[in-house]
Amino acid sequence: MPPSGAFSTSAESDDEKIFLRALDSTRRLLQNLRAIYVVVYSTNPVGDEEALIAAFENQKNELRSACxxxxLHIKEKLERKLEDNVKRLKGKPPSRDEKRTLVKRxxxxxxxxxxxxxxxxxxxxxxxxxxxxxKExxxxxxxVGMGMNIEVEEVKRxxxxxxxxxxxxxxxxxxxxMIITDLREKVQMLDGKVAMLEEENMGMRIRLQTMT
Structure with missing residues (x-):
């Protein structure tokens, strides 16, 4: 334990608060990352995967930068605490126990x-x-889209x-x-010839009757 008056309990609790605030901030970033996954993926289960990947990348980079x-912030805070505690010794160099306690902390x-x-x-x-x-x-x-494009091209062909x-x-x-029209015209022509032959046949019958 440090000597009485050298390092206060409030200083240690301040260090703990700094560390806890840092952890809370990190947890919030992780919660944001989970929320992005849940919201984007649930609304686009087979849709905009690229947007989801981009959201992951942005949040991961933000998380890395924040950590x-x-x-660095905790290190600077602890170094300032160390300097403040050394100053509280009123010019006396810290003892080995005090240094050991600070290093341990x-x-x-x-x-x-x-x-x-x-x-x-x-x-x-x-x-x-x-x-x-x-990505996979x-x-x-x-x-699948390429296969469908191939099928579409085949259907087009x-x-x-x-x-x-x-x-x-x-x-x-x-x-x-045109052939049917031509045949109809020939049939009509043949019908005309048949009619003429029938007329001639009637005439010949009449002559034959008069001759007898």
Whole structure:
């Protein structure tokens, strides 16, 4: 324990408050990351994976920057606390016990933050795996889209072939129509000839009757 009057309990509680505030800020960033995943993925289960990946990247970068700033901020705070405590000794150099206590306290805070950072790294690894899964899902949809494009091109080719066939059929129908028209005209002409032969036949019958 430090000597009485050298380091106050309030100083230690201030250090704890600094560290706890840093952890709370880190937890809030993680909660924001989870919220982005839940909201974006639930509203776009098979939709805008690129937007979700971009949101993950932005939040991960923000989380990394915030953690680095928190470590630096805690270090600066502890160094200032150390200087203040040295000044409280009124010019007397700190004892080995006092130095050991300060170093131990600093080590505890850094170890606690290192444990929290390890947890954050594990969370970041999980988000990386989810992001990779989304990328693979996006690649799968792209491959499916390419397959559908190939099928569409095949359908277009078949449709073009069918239109060509229909054009040929239309041409054949027109030719058949012309042939039918020509045949009708020939039938009408033959009907006329038949009528003339029938008239001649009647005339010959009448002459034959008069001759007998």
């Amino acid at each position: 680095e700033w928190q470590i 600093l080590g505890q805070l850094i170890s606690g933050h290192a444990a929290e950072m390890s947890k954050i790294r594990n969370e970041a690894g999980e988000w990386e795996r989810k992001k990779q899964g989304l 899902s996006l690649m799968w949809y792209e491959r 078949q449709l073009k072939f069918a239109k060509k066939k229909c054009g040929q059929c239309d041409t054949q129908v027109e030719e058949n129509h």
